[in-house]
Amino acid sequence: MSRSICIPLLALTLFLPGTAPADDLDDADGSAPPAARRQQPAAPATPAADPHAHHHGGDDGGVARPDSHAPIGVMGDHMHAAGEFMLSYRYMFMNMDGSRDGDDSISDGRVLRDYPVTPTSMDTQMHMFGLMYAPLDQVTLTAMLPLVQKDMDHITRLGGKFSVDTFGVGDFKLGALVRLWENETHHFHLNAALSFPTGSTTEKDDTPVGNVRLPYPMQLGSGTYDILPGVTYTGQTDAWSWGAQASGVIRTGRNDENYRLGNGYELTAWGAKPWTEWVSSSLRLKWKDFGNITGADGRFNPQMVPTADPDLRAFRRLDIGVGLNFIIPRGFLKGNRLAVEAEFPLYQHVDGPQLEQDWMVTAGWQYAF
Numbered sequence: 001m002s003r004s005i006c007i008p009l010l011a012l013t014l015f016l017p018g019t020a021p022a023d024d025l026d027d028a029d030g031s032a033p034p035a036a037r038r039q040q041p042a043a044p045a046t047p048a049a050d051p052h053a054h055h056h057g058g059d060d061g062g063v064a065r066p067d068s069h070a071p072i073g074v075m076g077d078h079m080h081a082a083g084e085f086m087l088s089y090r091y092m093f094m095n096m097d098g099s100r101d102g103d104d105s106i107s108d109g110r111v112l113r114d115y116p117v118t119p120t121s122m123d124t125q126m127h128m129f130g131l132m133y134a135p136l137d138q139v140t141l142t143a144m145l146p147l148v149q150k151d152m153d154h155i156t157r158l159g160g161k162f163s164v165d166t167f168g169v170g171d172f173k174l175g176a177l178v179r180l181w182e183n184e185t186h187h188f189h190l191n192a193a194l195s196f197p198t199g200s201t202t203e204k205d206d207t208p209v210g211n212v213r214l215p216y217p218m219q220l221g222s223g224t225y226d227i228l229p230g231v232t233y234t235g236q237t238d239a240w241s242w243g244a245q246a247s248g249v250i251r252t253g254r255n256d257e258n259y260r261l262g263n264g265y266e267l268t269a270w271g272a273k274p275w276t277e278w279v280s281s282s283l284r285l286k287w288k289d290f291g292n293i294t295g296a297d298g299r300f301n302p303q304m305v306p307t308a309d310p311d312l313r314a315f316r317r318l319d320i321g322v323g324l325n326f327i328i329p330r331g332f333l334k335g336n337r338l339a340v341e342a343e344f345p346l347y348q349h350v351d352g353p354q355l356e357q358d359w360m361v362t363a364g365w366q367y368a369f
Helices: 006-014 108-112
Strands: 085-102 104-106 117-136 139-156 161-169 172-182 186-196 204-207 210-213 226-236 241-251 264-274 279-290 315-327 336-368
Touching: 085 108, 104 336, 108 117, 108 139, 117 336, 161 204, 172 226, 186 241, 264 315, 279 336
Parallel strands: none
Antiparallel strands: 085 104, 085 117, 085 336, 117 139, 139 161, 139 172, 172 186, 186 226, 204 210, 226 241, 241 264, 264 279, 279 315, 315 336
């Protein structure tokens, strides 16, 4: 388990209303459903906001609802008012443990019948720094820079064990959100982004056969310029909010190592309920489907370990996510938002053998001004 996973959770507890005298929680990033900041006349448990504030991540003088943004695991879900900025930080931790082939979990011993080495587990951590700016009410620009750490444990057919790790900058992303249509309840916008190959595809570490280049899942980036299209819908009433997003990854060409990662798409939908003026809960479903690698890095021997085989990277998976959004509605921290979401697989199918995902947690902070 990561040494840094406790940091976002500790920060979360420090801002809870029970720990801050007189000042409770408020908002500022992520994903605003349509009438996210609409004025709420006399509803005690539901804060008010102006009729068009679901575009915004900032404070218009009213109090935003805690569910005025999507679960923290959803990105590019809301827009901002002209001239508004938003800063965000997300911490993501994903755990993979044990192998799977097709729909079935399989033992390490089963994998070692065919390969001299197999991975047994992998932890991936990501620190995502985000910036949003709206030059117009109809357009919000986005930028995201990730720092990635990966740790993978292995076992050999002879009973030996070893671990490898990588750390560095991932692929930088620039994008735009373009409003398509909205009214007081519903909102649609287009997501369009480009991923730049700033993450390394040549990471090395020490193994039983020396300091060698690590297989595909241990690299930090794709090595290609990737197109990231999508469309987002959000909706809200006084008692509930909801939304859906479809997004894709389209790789362009091959990288300097003569391969490209698989194309893929993601579909997600969620519903959320505000319980007080400072906290809401959410439930989300996510379907993810990605293909195998095209081409191959000639330095890898796919007969040695499954992670070196470009034909063993495809997967499709259905996850369920449970989240909490916190918002600071007043005081000197007004406008800050904290959120956390945990995701677990309901179904997964892989071109295996490859590691299966066990769970993922995302925690974040957002502030618009």
